Amino acid sequence: MKKNILYLSIAVIIGLIGGYLIFGNSSDSSNQKITEVHDHSEDSTNEMWTCSMHPQIMQQEPGDCPICGMELIPAEASSEGLLANQIQMTENAMALANIETTIVGNLMEGNDDGVISLSGKIATNEENNAIQASYFDGRLEKLNVSFEGQVVKRGQLLATIYSPNLVAAQQELITATSLKQSQPALYKAVRNKLKLWKLSASQIDNIESTGEVRENFPLYATVSGTVAMVMAAEGDYLKQGQPILKVSNLNSVWAEFDAYENQISQFKKGQKIKVATSAYPKKEFDAVISFIDPVLNSSTRTVTVRSTLKNNENLFKPGMFVSGKIKGTAQSAEESLNIPASAVLWTGERSLVYVKPNPNRPVFEMREVTVGLRNGDNFTVVSGLENGEEIVTNGTFTVDAAAQLQGKKSMMNKSGEKTMTGHEGHLGMQGDSENKSDAISTMKMKLPMAFQTAFQAALKPYFKMGDAFVASDASQVSALAKTVLAKMKAIEVGGLGKMEKSHLSKSIAMLDAISSSSDLEKQRAQLVVLNENTVALAMNIKSPTETLYVQKCPMANGNKGAIWLSTEKEIKNPYYGDDMLTCGSVIDSLK
Incomplete structure (x- = not known):
């Protein structure tokens, strides 16, 4: 009996252990599966990571951006509640991209309402120019004034000329002097002949009284001024009327400004203008508009607006850069809205801005606007914005790139179809994870040969502008940017696709901004965008006239890196x- 009870107890224990092993493991396995499913669900919401500067980068794990090396951030999980033309960015992405916004209507506080800023340079007053010419045939024996910039005074000895005709004329005068009483008409005719050759009365009287013929005859200045050009050299054989010197009287000079086509209606003769120059930063000079060129320059789309400045103290030098401020005749600032030029994206046909409709959400929407005059660093908005709206004024290109990647409407994508951005398509810096060797990948473009020829012509002053950036000369940068801008605007766009036109229009917009600024830091920030678009076009030139090097500084552009184009392999940043x-x-x- 005891044995039976013992066997029964052992069987019960074995059964309990077996049941636990079978059902317990199943339960644990079930719980584990549920937990795994739950954990996977949690991971799936945070599995994508992106770069704030290059939103085309999407990775399942955190790390560094393969393009710029910045730390990746979590991708936006949801875009619910957005309109078709709206995009949403994270607060972290906005901070890293340095996106800034401004309320429309509060942009011009502290500035003079309706004041238009113009840039130009000092030129000689052509009304005061004079030509010192030879009034008789002869050989230039000696030239006493031989270099530009030399100051001459009326009556000063300029040159000595040997003239056979003048030798004969002197002999005629000596002979006619003896016939003065019997043939007064002949005597007077000979004297008048010498007067017409610009000999003074005292010179003629001296020949008559001494009876000596001078072979080398002196030539004296008939006006006072500064030598602008030497037009002859010693030993030259001169014809009657041939110029020897060009002399400019710099007691008054011209200040010539370039006014854009859409600014012409703002100017009229007699308007007051204040002129300033970096040579005298604390001084402003009052002048009035004396001339408006009736012919538009077809290459630069500008007209010349001129004022005359007194220069008795010799403060102004021809070629000196000046700026002018003038109050326009159009509507006042109270009747118009003004926005920074940095807020506007140009496509060649459209002007776009990004509006932040809700101040409490990082949501932006593209808005097409019509702009009018440019006043310094600001544009007047004709339509498309209302007073009090908030717009992006810094980082606009970054917001537009994000819109393109999300398939929204953008400056390159009017319909809203998803396109590749500049970084994704043609300027992405690629490299393997081990050595990260730099290389540039370009999207193929179709550039007509006429475009390639004109574009390479524009690159010549572009390289000079690069040298001015190296020299940190903001005024020279501005001047050369105007030259490049004129050549870029003159390029025919026939046969170009949408992408090619976009690169050209962005380049023109940046050159316009650089040429209008005197702040070197702003110019260098705009150079970053200019180079991205210029290099993209240059890399599609089939037969360059010289070897072009694409160079990169990883520390420029806030450690995000920036590229530029050079004809020299040596680095000059x-x-x-x-x-x-x-x-x-x-x-x-x-090559």
Whole structure:
């Protein structure tokens, strides 16, 4: 009996253990599966990571951006409640991209209402120019005034000329002097002949009284001024009337300004204008508009607006850069809205801004606007915005790139179909994870040969502008940017696709901004965008006239890196100049 009870107890224990092993494991397995499913669900919401500067980068794990090396941030999980033309960004992405917004209507506080800023340079007053010419045939024996900039005074000895005709005329006068009483008409005719050759009465009287013939005859200045051009050299054989010197009287000079086509209606003769120059930063000079060129320059789309400045103290030098401020005749600032030029994206046909409709949400929407006059660093808005609206004024290109990647309407994508951005398509810096060697990848473009020829012509002053950036000369940068701008605007766009036109229009917009600014830091920030678009076009030139090197500085553009184009392999950094002249490397070339 005891044995039976023992066997029964053992069987019960074995059964309990077996049941636990079977059902317990199943339950644990079930719970584990549920937990795994739950954990996977949680991971799936945070599995994508992106770069704030290059939103085309999408990775399942955190890390660094393969393009710029910045730390990746979580991608936006949802875009619910957005309109078709709206995009949403994270607060972190906005901070890293340095996106800034401004309320429309509060942009011009502290500025003079309706004041238009113009840039120009000092030129000689052509009304005061004079030509010192030879009044008889002869050989230039000696030239006493031989270089430009030399000051001459009326009556000063300029040159000595040997003239056979003048020798004969002197002999005629000596002979006619003896016949003065018997043939007064002949005597008077000979004297008048010498007067017409610009000999003075005292010179003629001296010949008559001494009876001596001078072979080398002196030539005296008939006006006072500064030598603008030497037009002859010693030993030259001169014809009657041939110029020897061009002399400018600099007691008054012209200040000539370039006014854009859409500004012409703002100016009229007699308007007051204040002129300033970097040579005398604390002085302003009052003048009035004396001339408005009736012919528009077809290449630059500008007209010349001129004022005359007194220069008795010799403060102004021809060629000196000046700026002018003038109150326009159009509507006052109270009747118009003004926005920073940095807020506007140009496509060639449209002007776009990004509006922040809700101040409490990082949501932006593209808005097409019509702009009018440019007043310094601001544009007047004709339509498309209302007073009090908030717009993006810094980082506009970054917001537009995000819109393109999300398939929204953008400056390159009017219909809203998803397109590749500049960084994704043609300027992405790629490299393997081990050595991260730099190379530049370009999207194929179709550039007509006429475009390639004109574009390469524009690159010549572009390289000079790069040298001015290296020298940190803001005024020279501005002047050369105007030259490049004129050549870029003159390029025919026939046969170009949408992408090619976009690169050209962005380049023109940046050149316009650089030429209108005297702030070197702003110019260098605009150079970053200019180079991205210029390099993209240059890399599609089939037969460049010279080897082109694409160079990159990883520290420029706030450590995000920036590229530029050069004809020299040696690094000369335009973003830092002498501070870090050799910072950078060659990442690609076109031979």
